[in-house]
Amino acid sequence: MEKVETGGAARPGGRGVLLFARDIVVIFLVALLISFLVKTFLIRPFWIPSESMNDTLQVDDRIIVSLLTPDLIPIEHGDIVVFEDPGGWLPEPQPQEETGLLGAVDWFLTFVGLAPEDDHGYLIKRxxxxxxxxxxxxxxxxxxxxxxxxxxxxxxxLDAPGEPASSLSFDVTVPEGHLWVMGDNRDHSGDSRAHMDAPGGGFVPIQTVVGRAVLVSWPLERWAWLDSYDESFVGLEPQGAGAWQVLPSGVPS
Structure with a gap:
């Protein structure tokens, strides 16, 4: 490594160590700030606890979710989205907080976006x-x-070849500002169909969408970009103004 001359006087060794330590702390804090900002405005990690999106997403997959959807990038047919529980889709959470040093580390990593949140009512569907x-x-x-x-x-x-795309028949029109979502593991998904008799009619308010899942990041052997299958929805156009509208405000699966 070549020597770089600064033209200044040499500093005492002790002061050099302190300056080096200070620089390390500053770099660490800046890295944490960047990580927090990325988590808040760009991407967030989530994990998959159930089989409702098999085989696209499997139990214990870690995924990366883009927060640019729906605020900057409109939701499209076929997108896989993470959304907050519209109300009554999930049982009441039973928090199991870690304590001591392990709990503090888990909280910190979650806060800065280096670990997925597992204590909030999120769902993921297509x-x-x-x-x-x-x-x-x-x-x-x-x-x-x-x-x-x-x-x-x-x-x-599907559980058996030749089955219909849904064992439950339905005929719905999606209201403005809402979505109709379904799991890929169609026979084992508590999606919009399962909540048609609930107050929200099974529709998901766009304002509850956290973002669009874009990548399986872990385990490494399953690393893959997530496909929206645009070709399956060719020729379909948004029917209502709300298709491109985000209303003012918002992963079990």
Whole structure:
């Protein structure tokens, strides 16, 4: 390594050590600040605790969620979104807080965005219906239909070949400012269909969407970008103004 001359007088060794330590602390604090800002405004990690999105997402997968959706990037058909519980979709959480040093470390890593949150009511599903869409199940071939157009769903996992895309029939029109969401593991997903009789009718307010899942980050052998399957929804256009509108304010799966 070549020597770099500064042109100044040499500093005493002790003062040099203190300055070095100070620089390390400053770099560490700046790195934490950047991590916190990234978590707050750009991306956040989440983990998958259930099988409702198999095989796209599997139990204990870690995912990266872009926070640019829906505030800056509109939600589209096929997007996988993380959203807050619209109300009654999840049981009351039973907090199991770590104590002592381990608990403090876990809180700190979660705060700066280096560990996923596991104490909040989040869900993850695929967007099937946008505001104004009429979503029906199923046609004679067992396919979902959006505004009368059948859609091909290569991401589906069904218990038996040849089953319809949903064992529960439905015919809904998505209201403005809301979404209709469904799990890829269609026979084992408590999604919009399971809450049609609830006050919200099974629709998810766009204001509760935290962001769009973009990447499986762990385990390494499952590292992959998450596909929205645009080709499955070709020809579909948003039917209502709310399709591109974020209302003022908002992962079990």
């Amino acid at each position: 967007v099937i219906g946008l505001p104004g869409d009429r979503v029906q199940c199923c046609n004679d071939y067992g396919q979902l239909m959006i505004d009368g157009q059948p859609i091909d769903e290569p991401y589906l996992r």
